[in-house]
Amino acid sequence: MMVTCNPLDILSNKKVLCVEDEAIILSNIMESLELFFGKVVGVKDGREALDEALGNLYDVLMLDISIPYIDGLDVVKKIRQVNKKIPIIILSAHSEQEYLWRAVELKITRYLCKPYDKNSLIKALEDVALELVEHQPCVQIMPSCVYDYCRKTITANEQILHLSKSESRLLEYFLKRPNQTITYEQLFEYMWEFEQPSKEALKSIVKELRKKIHSDFIKNLYGVGYLCEIQI
Template sequence: MMHDNAISLLENRTILYAEDEAGIRENVVQILEIFFKKVYVANDGESALLLYEENFPDILMVDICMPNKDGLEVISHIRKKNSKIPIIVLSAHRDGAHLWRAVEQKISKYLTKPFNKTEIMEALSICALELVDGILHVKLNENVDYDISQKSLISNGDKMPLSSQESRLLEYFISCRGQILSFEAIEDRLWGYESPGKEAIKALVKALRKKTGKEVIKNHYGIGYYLA
């Protein structure tokens, strides 16, 4: 599904989640920790602003009704500094007034309580696509694009499907573009506790390079690889 494909791009991203109700907060944090590198958690508006200033997360998920500044105040303050950060608004209110105030802040998704895991994942997928300019194609170089939804490369109009491991590796590179990924980091992300060794990683990278072109994925001798 498109949502599954898009949400995989959040693996190296961070989110700030602000919610004053402890029970809801605990359940949602467990879901967010599945998809994000780091989840920053606040229980009121002031602590949310402080965490934002200290960590500059990639995505915001904010409840409207919170003590010490409500969620819309928090969003308004952050919007003055960052006009592009994807924002998910949570609310127990179904009335148009709250929704309209949220829409004015250019939010990505408005979720009405109670919501479920599927709804959260759909909202996160929307945010993930906004982080890659809201499109399903990621440009790798002048000649090659990656189609997130189809798990395939597009070169000169031709589609080249990727294997499951190839697409997972490429999406990991995309989420950390320009950052050197060590053999250990790649091994942990793709295989977890099952250690295939460096040779398996090299073979996978070699297979992917045959499709992307060598100039897309660069080698850092003895350490790992990075996406140019």
């Protein structure tokens, strides 16, 4: 089941890390990204970038090459050692072939040369969005249930049900980690990074997902967290 939609809608509940050492440029980039992403975090050097990227959960990275302490491509090289799939956009004033080849070897999603225009950024973000869902805007959770990443809807028993932002964010987290133990602490950090976590709020979201999907596919692991029993 394939549905035509704006691929950028996929980014609405994703988290992006932006790395740029010029404060004004960083602010402008973050302002642009906030139009598309659910959460945008900015840092100004390679050390901060590594600490953030390796210590927290991000869906997308956007880096300048010329940043203090560790250059952007070396940051990407270290990140690729532990995360080979995260989409990465490189922003740089460098157009030399050496930098381009290094970026290709690191499987960069897009290499944008500064100054770039709005259309170039949008095309890069569309590539990122398609990469995030592996070019499939819909995924079958079970025989009678399909999740649409673009529209944030569940189609179950021929009914289309809309998910809230929290419900879609939690479901996508589970879909990335099928049949894995997921602790309360992991979910608190992902769902409420800058807010006071609430186990009752989490239970309420899980309850609504089970109701809409008509399945107890999210299993309670008492005192630990949850296990999402699906085959995707």
